[in-house]
Amino acid sequence: MADEVVLLSFWLSPFGMRIKIALAEKGINYDYKEENLQDKSPLLLKMNPVHKKVPVLIHNGKPICESLIIVQYIDEVWKETCPLLPSDPYHRAEAKFWADFIDKKIFDSGRKTCMSKGEETEAAKKELIESLKVLEGELGEKPYFGGEKFGFVDLCLIPFYTWFYSYETFGSFSMEVECPKLIGWAERCLEKESVSNSLADQQKVYQFFGQMRKMYGIE
Amino acid sequence: MEKLKLLGTYTSPFNRRVMWALKLKGVPFEYIEEDLFTNKSELLLKSNPVYKKIPVLIHNGKPISESTVILEYIEETWPENPLLPVDPHERAIARFWIKFMEDKDKAKKDCLEVLRTIEEHGLKEDKKFFGGTNIGLTDLVFGLLAYQWELMEEIVGVKLMEVHSFPRLHTWAENFKSVSVIKENLPDRDRLFARLKGRKEVLVGSSKSH
Numbered sequence: 174m175a176d177e178v179v180l181l182s183f184w185l186s187p188f189g190m191r192i193k194i195a196l197a198e199k200g201i202n203y204d205y206k207e208e209n210l211q212d213k214s215p216l217l218l219k220m221n222p223v224h225k226k227v228p229v230l231i232h233n234g235k236p237i238c239e240s241l242i243i244v245q246y247i248d249e250v251w252k253e254t255c256p257l258l259p260s261d262p263y264h265r266a267e268a269k270f271w272a273d274f275i276d277k278k279i280f281d282s283g284r285k286t287c288m289s290k291g292e293e294t295e296a297a298k299k300e301l302i303e304s305l306k307v308l309e310g311e312l313g314e315k316p317y318f319g320g321e322k323f324g325f326v327d328l329c330l331i332p333f334y335t336w337f338y339s340y341e342t343f344g345s346f347s348m349e350v351e352c353p354k355l356i357g358w359a360e361r362c363l364e365k366e367s368v369s370n371s372l373a374d375q376q377k378v379y380q381f382f383g384q385m386r387k388m389y390g391i392e
Numbered sequence: 393m394e395k396l397k398l399l400g401t402y403t404s405p406f407n408r409r410v411m412w413a414l415k416l417k418g419v420p421f422e423y424i425e426e427d428l429f430t431n432k433s434e435l436l437l438k439s440n441p442v443y444k445k446i447p448v449l450i451h452n453g454k455p456i457s458e459s460t461v462i463l464e465y466i467e468e469t470w471p472e473n474p475l476l477p478v479d480p481h482e483r484a485i486a487r488f489w490i491k492f493m494e495d496k497d498k499a500k501k502d503c504l505e506v507l508r509t510i511e512e513h514g515l516k517e518d519k520k521f522f523g524g525t526n527i528g529l530t531d532l533v534f535g536l537l538a539y540q541w542e543l544m545e546e547i548v549g550v551k552l553m554e555v556h557s558f559p560r561l562h563t564w565a566e567n568f569k570s571v572s573v574i575k576e577n578l579p580d581r582d583r584l585f586a587r588l589k590g591r592k593e594v595l596v597g598s599s600k601s602h
Contacts, residue, residue: 223492223513237484238493249480262468263454269461274442307442 178203179231181217183210184304186382187280187332189228190371194328195244197367199251203327241272245327258325260302271296271318272329283336286344287382290391298344302351309354316361323365327358331368334359339382396421397450399436401428403579403587405536406459407447412532415573418472444490446543460490463529468497475529486530489514493533507561511536513562518568527571531564538565539578540588547589 176376180196180203182189185194196203208217208227216218220236237246250255285356308330313316318326337348337359338373349356354383362368386392398421400407414421426436426446439448439455448455449462451469456462467475477483492514496506514522522530536587541553555562568574 223488223509233479235481237481237488239488240490242484244485245487246480246484250481262449262465263456265468266456266461266465270456270458273458315546375468 175233177200177231177233180204180228180335181206181208181214181220181231182228182374185378186227187335190332190335190373191240191328192228192230192243192247194331194367195247195257197371198257198328199254199324201247201251201355212238223370238288240386241269241276241329243255244293244325248325253367257328268319268325270310271326275326275329276305276313278307279330279333282341287336287339288385288389288391298340298346301340301344305348305352305355309352312354312358317358325360325370326363331359332372333364334362335373335375335378339379342379343382394406395450395601398422398447399424399426399433399439399450400447401426401586403468404446405540408577408579409535410447410449410462410466411533412473412535412574412577413529415468415577416527417466418473423525435557460494460533463490463532467529473526475522476533477528482501482523486528489522489530490533490584493549507553507558510537510562511558515564521564523539527574534564535568535574537561538568538574540584543581543585543588547585559562 174286178196178313179187179199180192182192182205184207193205206214207217208214210227216225216231217229217349218225221227221238222229224238228243230243232246233251235325237243238318243312246267258268282301284295286294286301289297292350317323318330340346341348361370383392396414396419398410400423410424416454422477424433424435424482426433429444432444436446436448437444437448438452440446440457443457445457447462448457449457449465449467450456451465456465463475489510492509493525519525521527522534537553545551553561569578
């Protein structure tokens with residue numbers, strides 16, 4: 174019997190993009206359903222009753238929530254193809270540590286940088302740049318966070334590339350100046366089809382934030 | 393012989409869950425109590441340069457930080473007495489509730505709402521523990537609810553986790569505390585009381601915030 178795989182997400186969500194990349198890396202066919210976060214579908218509310226958030230993966234009718242948990246699930250179920258996590262427990266722990274760091278330090282500070290003004294933006298931007306520099310330190314001279322190959326940490330971080338232009342414009346700084354290694358790394362990741370086909374367009378993201386700022390009276 | 397060191401503090405629930413996991417698996421380790429306020433050790437600062445926090449597990453000289461990352465490392469390195477289910481979907485559910493508890497720790501959201509969600513969605517009537525018949529990582533992460541809650545209610549003066557409102561949580565707490573490794577490794581009540589009392593403002597804030 175063929176697997177039935179459905180992904181519920183929102184085009185802007187970096188967390189949803191992680192899942193798209195993971196599914197593409199493994200060559201898994203799936204149905205994508207775009208959610209309107211102002212009017213969530215009954216399916217989403219039923220599949221994630223606790224948080225009512227995207228992304229949600231539905232595999233043969235059973236829901237899996239939280240992007241890092243979904244990626245690990247995909248890696249465990251479709252384990253023969255293209256492993257996303259290393260096999261050694263210590264390297265796996267290192268990968269999970271950095272994925273957790275990205276979740277704790279990049280999303281919120283990045284969002285605040287785009288959705289605020291004045292002092293609040295300065296504070297958010299400072300935290301964002303500091304955290305990105307820590308990640309740059311971890312990358313070092315390696316081509317990918319995973320070493321020679323694209324891996325779990327690369328997959329977790331690369332979707333935020335789609336927000337870089339918005340960070341720079343609303344935060345008034347240059348990613349190329351602050352984090353040149355990360356720009357190089359991102360370009361390397363984008364050479365992979367599984368990545369380039371899964372990411373939202375940077376300009377569309379920027380326009381979306383522009384609209385949101387007007388709506389919330391931030392402009 | 394493998395060298396295993398755990399850097400932690402006595403009253404930290406993040407540290408305690410790691411200790412429970414190691415003891416449930418019968419893995420010997422050296423415990424080092426850190427002084428977080430006046431003097432973090434060189435070893436801690438070197439082992440966790442990113443956050444400088446406990447717990448840190450050091451295995452044959454290699455450090456692992458963040459309690460949930462440590463728990464999964466322990467599970468993978470010492471697979472005997474498994475603390476995660478075998479089925480990938482059930483593992484995903486276990487990890488979902490672990491993340492739920494971690495996020496609530498950080499957000500300090502409305503406690504009653506959190507308890508209500510756990511009661512209705514996390515625990516099942518026919519299951520002794522979060523995962524089923526055996527204790528698992530999810531139970532360890534929720535562990536502090538089993539021993540710290542009553543103390544907090546005493547200090548704050550507000551009864552939050554009434555038995556009739558949260559029957560599943562109360563049953564789970566009793567089941568959890570009766571596991572012999574847990575029973576033998578609960579923090580001393582007086583020592584914990586003293587520590588929690590010193591943080592009363594934090595507790596009052598978390599019990600009333602939305």
